[in-house]
Amino acid sequence: MEAPSAPRVDDRAARSSARRTALVADLDLRHAGRRTVTLRAEVQGRPGAPVVVVAGGISADRHAAASPVYPEKGWWDAQIGPGRPLDPDTHQILAMDWLGADGRLDGPVDSADQADALALVCDHLGVARLAAFVGSSYGAMTGLQFAARHGDRLDRLVAISGADRPHPYASALRAVQRQIVALGQRGGQPDAGLALARQLAMLTYRTPEEFAARFADPVAVVDGRARAASADYLEHCGARYAGRTTPEAFRCLSESIDLHRVDAAAVRTPTFLVAVVEDQLVPATLVADLARRLAGPVRYTAISSLTGHDAFLTEPDRIGAVLRAAFTGGPA
């Protein structure tokens, strides 16, 4: 029987590393034409290990997880770390800031542009092949585009809550969000508009069932106005988002989701598609339909979550099980 050992922090730090990189590149954007853009990425994990790209929603960025070098919280700490499904002891985890997230692009950006930008980042880092692309939400769309456009560099794709096209109803809801932002800008209240658009976006990321469970209190009259039980929560979400995003960045990435289209027949990479039954933004039927049309080997699974589209962030155990299954090739 082995004696319990203290965490081997020093040892781990020696085996792992993290670095950030930025490069300026000229890219031919699908709708906006040739632009000079700055691409920013972060890599953590054992140097020389196989590279896995992770990509999340439009508010995700290159800092996917905390590391000894960059200890601040990342957006996917639940899945990335020693002993977790994406382990920097065995893989290098690469993530990038979305093209357009800096708010400097005044034209539409497409998921194909994001895939091409990632290919440039890989070139820059000397990464010839990716062991996997694990994308959720907008990241799943970009992963599908990467497989369609750069499939010769990709061994495996895991696409969670994303499909080859947006749902028309979800596009209509995003169009309303962008109009809210524009209304705020025209009225000299850009942050208020952005925060309110985010409130609406949050509602689409979650589900009626979750709200029924969390916010069942009757609507109250406060200072002469009706105030729903969910108001504090939604206002907090909106204000926090407006504090870290610009109207321009939001518009650009929101439009990008709507412009997304992938030719399913061009995707030959082995792909694991994951849908959430309660997802209001990317209905499971859209993902199941895509599973029938991809040209390469496909596995498909649907999980159930009260938090709908946000399950990739809110259901670490279930998503972790999906990732382990994806990487072992075992049953979903």
Added chain:
Amino acid sequence: MEAPSAPRVDDRAARSSARRTALVADLDLRHAGRRTVTLRAEVQGRPGAPVVVVAGGISADRHAAASPVYPEKGWWDAQIGPGRPLDPDTHQILAMDWLGADGRLDGPVDSADQADALALVCDHLGVARLAAFVGSSYGAMTGLQFAARHGDRLDRLVAISGADRPHPYASALRAVQRQIVALGQRGGQPDAGLALARQLAMLTYRTPEEFAARFADPVAVVDGRARAASADYLEHCGARYAGRTTPEAFRCLSESIDLHRVDAAAVRTPTFLVAVVEDQLVPATLVADLARRLAGPVRYTAISSLTGHDAFLTEPDRIGAVLRAAFTGGPA
């Protein structure tokens, strides 16, 4: 065999009549206190016939249907008219403008206030009893309140797509709509805010399935911006609504839906509850749950419609069948 006869317009006009009325009254509003309000109503049908109240959504008004006296289109012409389920040859059809719809109330109005206002209108018209209250959406909520508060004056209630309380997710979506209106008002663009709020409301009145069927075209780039296939339709709906409603009226009635609560145990009137399976705003589960808690005789039916909450307007045949069943006592 009878010879085909020309429409008996003169004969019908002689048997039918329509009149509009307005009264000024002092009402103790549940949240806003004692207020002097103007109540406006319209009645059509054979004088002396049993009276049926009809009430629709927050954008409905006292002019429910065209008549020889007031020939302009009403909001429920499909159900009201000679030979239609609600026939002015056999019933008098009474409808009122919602309290708050004139935009002059600066405090919250409640469905209980609407029910009390209707009771005053009935007093004013000399109507001691109602043969039926047929309410849809906000009208169903008000009908339930009328049954709870003035049940001794009501023989029968038909409540379509309404329940005893709002769904918390629907309340959150309405809160966003009211914030859009407020954003527009603060920025000096009250009509633009109101139109945009209506766009969002329309999305909640309809369904993802309808949008998938109607607006399947890919999102296009127009003048450098993403434009969804549904944009023309939604912008038209928003602008039309903003042209006939004020921000104050919208706020007041939107809040009223959220403040709505009925004590189901106080409803002893025979009630026919109708839900729409695809309704996103008033989920059928909410109506089915209410059916189990009403104190009087209850019939419940759920119909299916791609147009969700708007089915009471968009499915004349199915709603007509429901009304005939409700009035004959036959199966739903």
